[in-house]
Amino acid sequence: MMRSIFGGRLGIFGVDRIGRDCKARSRRLQPSVDGLERRELLTVAAGSVTLSAGVVTIVPAPTGPSTAVVSYQTVGGVKEVDVNLNGVDNYFGLGTVGLVSFQGSGSSGNETFQNETGLSTNAQGGSGTNLFIGGSGLDAFYGGSGTNTFDAGSGYDVLVGGTGSNTYNATTGSGLIIERGSTITVNAPPSYTVI
Structure with a gap:
């Protein structure tokens, strides 16, 4: 009415x-896109990634599975080192990184460390199941007390078994394999020295 x-x-x-x-x-809401700031350093509940004096240090969480992948990525037209820990990208300038160190010796979870670059790496496994995958540079991998699998890259690799079960796999490249542990399997070409 x-x-x-x-x-x-x-x-x-x-x-x-x-x-x-x-x-x-x-x-009415007008949709828009805002850019995010660049991430240089990130610490998450699942571990940490830090850069100091040219060394990127990766510390996985003490328990639970952890996966770290080191690769090159292009961000904003610039090639950078990407250290991905459990799905979180951490970008560093290419000239600022000389070594990547994975410190898994204090972890009881399953750990995977993969180097997809030519950077030198050093990785230590914990008491869980450890998988190390080498890149085209110098990789030094040290197994933990759990089950360790070493997949060497195309560069020079030093593979040191842990006190648990160790499997060494290499198809290309060269290096040194130090046999240790309760069960040992070596699949490597003659270019590797086995001790």
Whole structure:
């Protein structure tokens, strides 16, 4: 009834409605994209990644599985070192990294360390199941007290077994294998020295 009186007799019903529609449109959410700041250093509950004096140190969480992958990525048109720990990217300038060190010796979880670069790496496994994958540079891998699998890269690799079960796999490259542990399996070409 009020609608018909004000709308029909005063002729303002249509004006109010149009006016309200314009105001409603101006208050609607306008989608936009904001850029995120660049991440240089990140510490998460699942471990930490830090850079000091040219050494990137990766410390996995004490328990639970951890996966660290070192690779090259292009960010904003610039090639950088990406240290991905459990799905979180940590970017470092290419000229600022000389060594990547994975410190898993204090962890009881399953750990994977993979080097997809030519950077030198040093990785230590813990008491869980450890998988080490080498890159095209110098890799030094030290097994833990759990089950250790070493997949050597195309560079020079030093593979030192832990006190648990150790499997050494190499198809290319060269290096040194130091046999230790309760169960030992070596699959390596003659370019590797086995001690």
